[in-house]
Amino acid sequence: MSVKAKRGILLTIIFIVMAVIGLGAGLLLYVGKGLAPADPSTEVQRIAYPPGTGVAQLANVLEEKGIVRDARLFTYYVKLKGEGSRFQAGEYEMTPGMTRDDIIAKLNRGETVKAEVVRLTVPEGFTVKQVAEKLSEQGLDGAAFATAAAKFRAPAESWAARIPDDAPLKDRLEGYLFPETYEWKKDVSAEEMVASMVEQLDKRLQELPKDWQAALEAHGLSFHQLMTIASLIEREVVVEEERSLVSSVIHNRLKLNKQLEIDATVQYLLDKQKERLLFADLKVDSPYNTYLNKGLPPGPIASPSLSSIRAALYPAESPYLFYVTKKDGSKTHLFAETFEQHKRNIALSNQ
Structure with missing residues (x-):
């Protein structure tokens, strides 16, 4: 092989090596930039992560909200780190500028946003009227609650289904709204409130001694x-x-x-x-x-x-x-x- 041919081969090899180095450097630059934190911002973003959502779908949401720069690279990074299996479903608050490891840690800890709730404590000995009045004092629709209680009909398996239809009752559900502290989502309906309070009575009755129904029968x-x-x-x-x-x-x-x-x-x-x-x-x-x-x-x-x-x-x-x-x-x-x-x-x- 002539010197000229050898020189040509060497130049080709050098060119290929430089091209590979250049591509690698470019790839590293792309990856580094894609995985870098997004530009910091004080604007809080709500990130919804419903049950059954895959990491790739979550990454797309994070990119859309400006939390990560590149959804695909974030997905690869999560898989490379062996993460994702412990992510907890829910709604999160995140701000642009968080590092990828901070995002992963937040998802692993399940630091979800607590939903706005309606909290109601029904003291022992309260009447349906008093419950409705307490709801009104909290800025809720007590009248709607009273109406829902009057119209409520319990499912057949509930003990409240045994309320006699022919009794001259002042309030049909009186005594069947179990005294307890309740929490409901902000948009809870009056009907849902009533149903959950009746259901709570059924649950708590299970704490009575196993022979309680026999005792009831013995009393006639x-x-x-x-x-x-x-x-x-x-x-x-x-x-x-x-x-x-x-x-x-x-x-x-x-x-x-x-x-x-x-x-x-x-x-x-x-x-x-x-x-x-x-x-x-x-x-x-x-x-x-x-x-x-x-x-x-x-x-x-x-x-x-x-x-x-x-x-x-x-x-x-x-x-x-x-x-x-x-x-x-x-x-x-x-x-x-x-x-x-x-x-x-x-x-x-x-x-």
Whole structure:
């Protein structure tokens, strides 16, 4: 081979090597620029990452929002690092200028944006009316809630489906909106609120002893009657230890077919609660008035706690037929077996 030919081959090799080096440098420059953080900005971007979304789809969203420069390169980088499998679905807030590793770390930690929520605490012993009023106080549509509660019909498997259709109820769902703290999305409807509160009752009933339905049957009560007794206990008792004792008084009087004479049932009829009921209040003509009518009122008068439901199912064994609240601020009661003892307790309670 001539010197000239050798020189030509050498020049070709040099050219190829330089071309390869040039291409490599260009590729490195392209990759480096494509993976570099986007130009910094204080404008926060919302990034939606729904369940089932692939890394490539996420990368496209990140590029569209200006969080990464090149979706394809970011996807390759994530796969090269062995990441992506721990990314948590949700909605994120990110700002341009974040490094690729910061983005990956945020997705791995699941630092999602908390959705705006409606929070409502329903205290034990609240009525449907009080729940609606509390919603109105929070700037929500309490009237729509009351309407939804009146129209609600529970699914067949729910305990609320056992509410009798022919009972003269003041509020159909009274007692069936379980007292709890609820959180809903900002756009929750009144119907969804009502349904979730009824569903919560079904869930919490599962915490009762396994024999609770047998206990209910042994008392000869329907579920609706159980909830009615529980609501009476809830409105009458403050001290936990007395729930089963007040329950025993209610059960004992029912067995003897006596009027229950429970003030809370009369208070339920009034537009506003009174500190002390008048004699005229006890004469109000209503099926809820347990001074005039024997047996239970048509339905619950408030939302009972699980403790009151349990006490209604498992009353204490006692001979008591009467109780009166002490006036010493303890919110406890004096119990009696006879009316004579009860009159003495009334005198004692006022001392």
